[in-house]
Amino acid sequence: MFNPDVLVIGAGVAGMQASLLLAQAGRKVVLIDKGPLIGGQTIKFEEVYPNLECATCMVSPIQQDLLQNNRIEWHLLSRLEKVTGAAGDFTVSVSKKARYVSLENCIGCDACFEPCPVEVNNPFEENLGRKKAISVPCPGALPNVPAIDPNDCLRLNGKKKDCSACKDACMFDAVDFDQSDETMEFKVGSILVAVGYDMLDLKPLTDFGYGTFPGVYSAMEFERLFAANGPTEGELILRDGKIPKSIAVVHCVGRKEVGYCSGLCCMYSTKLSHFLKSKLHDADVREFHTDLCIPGKSHQEFYLETKNKGVQFIRYRSIKVNGRNGGMQIDFEDEAGGKKAFPVDMVILSQAMIPHPDTEKLAESLGIKRDKRGFFATQDLSLSPVETGKDGIYVAGCAGGPKDIPESVAQAEAVVGKILNPLYARIEEQEGDSQ
């Protein structure tokens, strides 16, 4: 018999929406994510384009639904290790790292953070903020239960074996140093891969001064800088404490290196300028782009609106971030071939989107292919965009290549449609038999 249960890998918008729809249809879902929270990349954004809706407000109802849905068994800090079997009868092995905080007992009061003696950079905040060894990634994270990083915690890394500051501060007996990593096994009939994407490492791209000049930010760093729940509570303050007056947003960073257009950067860059102009009305904001790729029925309007706010859009042929009297300037060649310079105190780099770092290993475990650029391959891009070519395993969202939120959700819903109709799989089987 075809096992109706489903494994969903990745708790971003695609994975969450698929899980909820499956549960609504009466299916049991096992949802895993490698992080300590659900919500994916979307919850890092203050607002999403083009309607500038608050991203966390938009996602939090579905996060809540998901956490309370008794048909969805979710496991965080968890990764897929091994898959055996075939469509309808997969056995999956999942490794789960200890959280060291009980999800049942913790009420999310945060009383444990303050006494913790260890403070480290917070990767969720793109290292612009600090966190304790016991922490939630950001205010409002769901589930609202902290996790202890065993590498940072003095008790768990052995540097101070008797430290129990967080445990002592907890009034609900939620801190549990005795938790250990575990391996779990599940039987499922179908698998959805929705692990999302990563951003290209900017350090090797020396022309852009990332890591050299403190005023250079990645797009994701800027998102956190702008976020009300971010490290500066939404205040646009540079690393040197100053408020920027002259800002360049550079598109297509790494496009040449990866060999493709990511399709989303033009729009999110425009959004960043929109943000900048909304908080710093008088700032000189310039977008340096190549081809403007703004597909979608509402996007051009948003671009024009941003332009009307006084943001200049400049098409460049070549571009470089250079030092200038202790500050920076953008040296660029414009469309007509003229060499120009623009002094700036902040540069935001919109870099290429690349495959999630787990893609290679996951593809191997699942026995599915990757495309030339490293994303999960689908059977084809036109008529079978969510089928992996292996029966019972599907891909949705950015795991298969850059996509915006609506496209990711639409793909997740398409996968659910295929999983819910057992006939669909059987049709494919018949086709396979006849070949």
Place this chain on the structure above:
Amino acid sequence: MSKKIGVYVCECGPNIPDRIDIDRVIEKITGMEDVDVVKRFGLLCSNDGKKFLADEIKKEQLTHIVIAACSPREHEATFMHVLEDNGLNPYLFQMVNIREQLAWMIPDKEEATQKAVKSIRAGIQRVILHDALSKKEIESTPDVLVIGGGISGIEAALSLAGPERKVTIVEKKESLGGFLNASSGLLPHQGTDLTVFEGKKQKVLDHEHIQVLTSSRVTDVRGFLGNFEVTVTKNDGGSIQELHVGAVVIASGFASFDAGQLARFGYGKLENVILAPEFENMCRSGNIQLKNGEPPQSVALIHCVGREEKGYCSKVCCLYSLKFAHLLKERFPAGEVREYYQDLCLPHPADQAYYEKAVEKGVLFIRSDQVELKEDGGKIQILSGHQKQDKASVDMVVLAPALVPSEDTAELADMFNIPLDKHGFFKAAHEMLDPVASPVEGV
């Protein structure tokens, strides 16, 4: 019947008593009309808390419950389950948020306490008015109507149809397949060809649970999610069929912007200026030729026709124009192919290599925000550049018109009560998170 309301204040550890004087709150609430019992508890959402509530419901024979605690988003469902499990209607319940909205917001304890009293009083007044709601089951059908037999409608029907769910596709044209029936081929770099499409089409036609009504239109709809009554009428007005379906998929496709509106492109006036769909037909039939029957020596592909007027980028035109360029170079390797574009929109990672291959084959890419076409002694002159200063002459021009809503959109929207966006496309229930549902349930 007399009401016996139980009011319970959750401490949530130190979260609430640190900021609100719970004993004062209890004192103020006690004695209110219909209020039978007012108590505090350490952590109501815990297993001990739930057991305490269950015991209270039984012991005090309560009829209504008010809980002052965290946000209902956190634990409304938790407490409603407790009521249900202990014989109370779960809707005779009101949660009052004194944590997120009071304890965590108001630094002054006196003020927070007073506000807590007011909020709980309001909760009590409200719960008195609650009705004991019950969930009803009504007859409904799982069958689905799909409007439009293009690739979207076909894929939807195949995903949905089965022994327990019959699907009816209503297609206004004589045959199933929609736009792809006229296509010269899919984008080869996307890894598939039209045989897959033909296979899906055949599967629909052979499917025992899919009914295909061609040359037909939906002319009336009544009802709601689970029970839509739909009238389908043959185009000749002849036969009428009534369908009973639970949900409707609208996949009515698109239309092309009327390029004739824009004099600068000379469509309809200049010979050998044609639209992309006409060129698709030429490619499909294999006769890529000028009006005089000669093969073209030079062809220009003009992107973004109507983009400015419509106010959006249609996303697919750059790619299919690239497809045309490849086809032309294969067919006429010595011929000249020019692409006039504003911005190249190649949003999928696989697209860039396809573009680079076209460049390798010698396709000329010319960026121009202005393009004007003129008669030039049997040829077509193209003026381009900011001041239209650049000139070139070609035998044939293929215009890539913007995609606009299909002509049936407004009528269907009206029939189904679906709002349209400013461009005339159907609006989604939620642009981001529910992009394929309309605001009308079940459609």
